[in-house]
Amino acid sequence: MKIGNKLVYSIIVAALIMGAALYQARPVYAGSCCGGGSPANLLVPKYARAVFDISFDMELYDGFWDQDGKHIPDPPDSDLSQYRLNLGFAYRFNRRLQASIIIPYVWNSNKYSGLSSHTSGLGDSSLSLWYEPLEDASPWRIKTLKDMVPSVNIGPSLLIPTGISPYDDVENSFDVCGRGFYRIDGNLLIEKTLQPWNLSVLLSYGKYLERPVNREYGKYVEPYDKAPGDRISGTVSLSYAYYIGSGGDTLTGSLSYTYLHEKDAKINGTDMAFSGFKKKSLGGSIVYSGTDSDWSFRGSWSHTIKRDGWGENFPSTDIFTVGVRYAFR
Amino acid sequence: MLFARKWYLLVLLVLFTACGNNLSPSGDDKREPVDPGTIGPGVGQNAPDFSVSDIDGNTVTLSSALSSKKGIVLYFTMWCPVCDAHMSHMLDNTIPSFPDIGFYAVDYVSSSVSGARSSAASSGFIGTPFTILADLDHEMLQGYDATMGTTVVIGSDGVIRMNEDYKDGSKLKDVLSGLP
Numbered sequence: 001m002k003i004g005n006k007l008v009y010s011i012i013v014a015a016l017i018m019g020a021a022l023y024q025a026r027p028v029y030a031g032s033c034c035g036g037g038s039p040a041n042l043l044v045p046k047y048a049r050a051v052f053d054i055s056f057d058m059e060l061y062d063g064f065w066d067q068d069g070k071h072i073p074d075p076p077d078s079d080l081s082q083y084r085l086n087l088g089f090a091y092r093f094n095r096r097l098q099a100s101i102i103i104p105y106v107w108n109s110n111k112y113s114g115l116s117s118h119t120s121g122l123g124d125s126s127l128s129l130w131y132e133p134l135e136d137a138s139p140w141r142i143k144t145l146k147d148m149v150p151s152v153n154i155g156p157s158l159l160i161p162t163g164i165s166p167y168d169d170v171e172n173s174f175d176v177c178g179r180g181f182y183r184i185d186g187n188l189l190i191e192k193t194l195q196p197w198n199l200s201v202l203l204s205y206g207k208y209l210e211r212p213v214n215r216e217y218g219k220y221v222e223p224y225d226k227a228p229g230d231r232i233s234g235t236v237s238l239s240y241a242y243y244i245g246s247g248g249d250t251l252t253g254s255l256s257y258t259y260l261h262e263k264d265a266k267i268n269g270t271d272m273a274f275s276g277f278k279k280k281s282l283g284g285s286i287v288y289s290g291t292d293s294d295w296s297f298r299g300s301w302s303h304t305i306k307r308d309g310w311g312e313n314f315p316s317t318d319i320f321t322v323g324v325r326y327a328f329r
Numbered sequence: 330m331l332f333a334r335k336w337y338l339l340v341l342l343v344l345f346t347a348c349g350n351n352l353s354p355s356g357d358d359k360r361e362p363v364d365p366g367t368i369g370p371g372v373g374q375n376a377p378d379f380s381v382s383d384i385d386g387n388t389v390t391l392s393s394a395l396s397s398k399k400g401i402v403l404y405f406t407m408w409c410p411v412c413d414a415h416m417s418h419m420l421d422n423t424i425p426s427f428p429d430i431g432f433y434a435v436d437y438v439s440s441s442v443s444g445a446r447s448s449a450a451s452s453g454f455i456g457t458p459f460t461i462l463a464d465l466d467h468e469m470l471q472g473y474d475a476t477m478g479t480t481v482v483i484g485s486d487g488v489i490r491m492n493e494d495y496k497d498g499s500k501l502k503d504v505l506s507g508l509p
Contacts, residue, residue: 064409064410064413065410066410066413066414066417067413067414067417072408072410072413072451072452072453073451074408075407075408075438075439075444075447075448075451076439076444076447076448076451077440077444078438112407112438112439112440113438113439113440113441113444114437114438114439114440114441114444114465115437115438115467160352161351161352162351162352163351165351166494167350167351167354168350168351169350171476172476172477173407173476173477173478178351180351180354181351211351211354212354212355212356213354213356214354214355214356214357214358214359215359216493216494217476217479217494219474219492219493220358220359220360220361221360221493221494222358222360222493223356223357223358225356267496267497270497270499271497272496272497273418273497274414274415274417274418274497275414275497277410313410313413313414314410315409315410
């Protein structure tokens with residue numbers, strides 16, 4: 001392959017990787033009653049040294065599932081939403097190792113017929129480390145066995161409780177912007193590109209660290225130890241890249257399905273029998289990236305089906321996201 | 330290297346700009362003693378009086394709620410999933426064991442009695458042992474320094490025995506079992 005072709009090829013591969021794999025909506029635990037924060041994948045494409053990302057989420061609440069999976073509407077005349085501005089930065093240390101940080105700022109807007117509240121604050125931040133033991137050649141056609149090899153990224157992430165939590169000096173539940181616990185996740189991202197298609201699977205297992213609690217919503221209480229339950233999540237995403245004209249601009253559309261399950265929390269080592277939750281959601285995204293792939297723009301929608309059986313003990317929401325990303329070479 | 334420096338700066342920024350006490354939480358008991366006989370939301374204080382309507386239009390006061398009961402439980406709800414789980418758990422695991430206790434769900438987010446009734450109906454709590462109170466003016470919310478999930482136990486003598494989040498309900502059971 002000539003150097004020029006190789007460069008174009010690399011750019012296309014990078015654009016696909018950016019467009020298809022990096023913008024998967026990751027399950028978040030962000031609710032007006034339940035804290036916020038928006039961890040999302042942020043990976044540096046192969047050709048770049050670092051990535052800066054800024055995105056804005058608008059999460060609209062529309063009922064919830066009870067602990068039996070029955071969907072319950074919100075109170076009449078209520079309008080509950082959360083907005084998040086996410087700042088992300090990822091840095092590639094070498095060909096296989098990179099790290100990222102995401103810091104969200106959260107606005108809670110809760111209107112009921114008899115009460116309204118507008119609060120804001122820093123959400124929970126996340127740090128991630130990714131190692132790529134296998135690389136995908138992203139071929140147009142499978143000719144050899146090597147072309148079947150997917151890319152594999154593995155690594156831990158740490159959720160840092162930088163947001164205001166129920167255990168801070170807050171007046172009520174509407175002030176909450178974070179959960180108040182550290183969480184360590186093990187993440188596995190497998191993806192295979194057979195251009196223009198891309199299939200990816202993201203699996204995560206998270207464990208919250210137990211912490212002492214001596215205050216609830218501003219009131220000091222008898223101290224106890226608490227840890228939310230372990231968290232399992234998986235996202236399957238299928239993407240298609242459409243090349244616009246002959247200039248190399250790409251428009252990548254993705255569809256995804258996400259499953260999230262958090263087990264029961266523990267207080268002083270004992271299970272809180274009804275505190276876990278489940279959520280299934282569908283997502284769609286469109287990413288536009290220019291010829292040089294340095295800039296990319298995206299819009300996405302994460303949707304939960306407001307019907308019985310699509311979740312348990314959790315709010316049902318729609319999350320609309322717009323974002324822009326710049327890759328530093 | 331410029332990028333690396335920026336990276337480290339960002340990490341430091343996160344660590345040092347955190348608002349709240351979650352990065353290094355304390356387990357120290359910081360509850361301050363209250364003066365018995367005073368009126369207030371604290372455990373050991375006399376419960377603040379209230380006068381609100383239930384969803385059937387009946388006026389409920391502290392004294393009417395306590396009459397002929399060993400005590401009452403006030404649970405503050407905004408009809409969210411956490412509230413739903415707490416109330417369902419109470420229905421299944423606590424209320425059947427304490428027939429001499431009055432259980433009240435305090436709706437502090439509705440602007441009318443009919444709105445509170447609609448919320449209770451859509452959440453499936455009409456016809457349950459809960460008496461649903463419509464705290465339209467937030468008299469109870471403020472008087473008891475409450476928020477979502479706050480659970481208050483008041484003895485027949487009008488003294489507050491518990492005022493904290495419901496959590497797993499075990500403390501509520503313990504407190505109710507200890508009522509004279």
